[in-house]
Amino acid sequence: MSAQTATELSDLLLKQWNRDPANLLQILIALQRDLNHIPNEAIRYLASELSLPQSVVEGVIGFYTFLHRQPRGHYDLLFSDNITDQMQGSRDRAQQLATALNVDLGATSEDLGLSLGYTSCIGMPDQGPAALINGKTLTRLSKERMDQIADLIKQQTPVDQWPEEFFTVEDNIRRRDILLDTVLDKGAALTSYLSQGPDKLLDEIERSGLRGRGGAGFKTALKWRFCREAKGEDPVVVCNADEGEPGTFKDRVLLQSYADRLIEGMTLCAAIIGASQGFIYLRGEYRYLLEPLQQELQKRRDSGLLGSTIQGHASLDFDIEIHLGAGAYICGEESALIESLEGKRGIPRIRPPFPVTQGYLGRPTVVNNVETFIAAAMIADNGADWFRSRGTSESTGTKLLSISGDCARPGIYEYPFGTSIQTILDDCDATNTQAVQVAGPAGMTLPASEFNRVIAFDDVPTGGSFMVFDHSRNMLEAVQNFADFFVHESCGFCTPCRVGTSLLKKRLEKVIAGHATGMDLEKMIEIGHLMKTSSHCGLGTTAANPILDTIEKFPLLYDERLKTTSFEPAFDLNKALDEAREITGRTDPGAYVEGGGV
């Protein structure tokens, strides 16, 4: 691609995105898509046009996994690498393709124009193994399908001519309760708002007990009230559709099949807090949902439910823009998400100030999860008592769970809060279950002795991920997968998390290789506690959980592999002389050292 074309394209995108530096990330994502990388010419041009230092543009590109300065192949294939994908054979499929096409995993083949690699969970564990090809989602990658794909790439068939069924994403809703079963007529929540007014409606939402569905469980009415009462001008409504927690896919289903309710919920929030601008921050992995969502927005505009004078009321003026993410789990953390919305690196902010007073561009901002907005809209229409008819006193209503792993019926299950793990396992036909990982890698690892515990904010809280492992699985592989995930996703801003995640990964590898001693376990616990108490954001404070949890609840996993010595080196001492021996050809006694500890 010539320099001029990159500049021309940048110019076009600048126009489309109002020459606003806050839209830098969106411009870069579009460039990456069209040019397979972001050329230096474009970097220089964007920097000068947006009056940003070039280093800032480069810094943004460097932060996001899906942005590249070196060209990717015109087939850019990333296999989802969550443990549940691996359990479905993702690694074998990746290897199968690499072998069939004679390319290296993790590299770009110039001949075929193919880049092959892995990426964090892309939210398809109910229909894996899954992958992204040029940002489009491929599901159910069977061996046969992999062969077909190898042929398509050999024949250089463009991706938009690949068979439709490769890209089918099923909802897989297996259990519905009041949220998914109750009909919400278009505009019903807004009608309720117009008849009741903001104060009464906020009281109603408060009485419903609705708490955030994204993980932290903050009271939604309180958040909206804070924002409504905040001093700043021009509040903003943001939907967190980043859904990066490995093993979670309930927002995917809501965005795919309940988008209208989401928009209704966001509009309701806007009416209550007085916002005219809204964003859906859609994870880059859900790129396939972008156009359908845009169509949903347009439909609402066409029916007078979005845009200026909503339902004929001049005071109701609200519209929504979709921003894409670019492969960074940390951007699900609300303050990092806001940074990302502003076109920057997704580094979590120092809080306070909280987003409700100073969020997007310093304006008061409500950030809520997809499911939270939908629940709020349903409460506006059906009332607090309807919502409270399910759940417990502290955890009212229902929760969508994304169930994957070792069970016959993976998919979406809506349960009243207070449902036990065992009931859920029975419903999804999980047998011989060894452990359940609830709330993703940052959550809890539960052994069978704790299957009587219940899904609730005050017992087993969850954003929705529910991964099942039966007795055929080596749980340490799951723990290692989670440890790798956190090393990759740590934003690197603070030392306890940036360094701690890597230290834990290394020690865990030592355990798995059978070289660790009791001292290594002690160190892991010490590092884990340090990360918990001194990290800057929720990623670092929870990243050690899978290790700490399994050391405590599955001690045999570790004990079986420990050496009885008091100390073992971190690496194989003698093997570390391999290269030098090869280079010099030496075989004398001095060319070897004894392994083991002292």
Add this chain to the structure above:
Amino acid sequence: MSGKVKVATTSLAGCFGCHMSFLDIDERLIALSELVEFDRTPITDIKEVGPCDIGLIEGGVCNAENVEVLKEFRRNCRILVAMGACAINGGIPAMRNSFDLKECLEESYVHGVGVEDPQIPSDTEIPLLLNKVHPIHEVVKIDYFLPGCPPPADTIWTFFEQLLNNQPVEFTYRQIHYD
């Protein structure tokens, strides 16, 4: 001599800067020598380490000899101390870790400016290099870590003072932070 605390020191993959800093405790060396007796150190030129109370290690582990010496220190020293950034993290020598060993050696001995008769040396007298440079705690158990490049003389002095008086080792902020 009996009753004195025995101390040994050595420099592995280091620059001797940490040892220089140790000497920078200046006249306090006299006070220290009242309390301790030096075993193997560059100061005494004793070549083999014997049973000691305290061992101070400067530098990381970059070759086979470093591994042997470090293990020998661990076998003989009751308390082993990582002194300085190189011992703790690998430091400057570990900058080679982003390259292959072969690349490093070729850069020096084959492609280097002014090299005559280019060849990578191979002699049983020369310790073989490890693939990577490692911090010493990856090879043996370490009891104390003295950060700094080098740790200031005052920090080293405070360390000895407290340790020899059986006090918990504690530093003021400035003694171990350099921001």
